[in-house]
Amino acid sequence: MAPPLRATAEAESSSAVSSLSATIPGGTQADDLIVVIAGATSSNLFNALSGFTNLANERAGSAAFRLGVWYKVAAGTEGGTSVTPALASGTGRMVVQVRVYHSVDPSNPLN
Secondary structure (H helix, E strand, C coil): CCCCEEEEEEEECCCCECECCEECCCCCCCCCEEEEEEEECCCCCECCCCCCEEEEEEECCCCCCEEEEEEEECCCCCCCCEECCEECCCCECEEEEEEEECCCCCCCCCC
């Protein structure tokens, strides 16, 4: 069973960019699970996202589309701060979504 969703936030670019910021929801609390999902019309890799563990950095077959997924357990100070997925090179139209879940096991948040 999935943990309860506390809050979400998203951002979308209307033109090609190399990075895009989204704000982590203000209600994020210590031990919440923060998941960042980014998509770009690019075949280039996403850079590492500082402070987050990478789950996926995948190209959709031969299409020029890249999906990145990262997560971290919140310390409780992240609410209202920005997270900025960035392509290692090039540009593309991007979308970023931040999902915050509560009632997770902080030592094994993806279980």
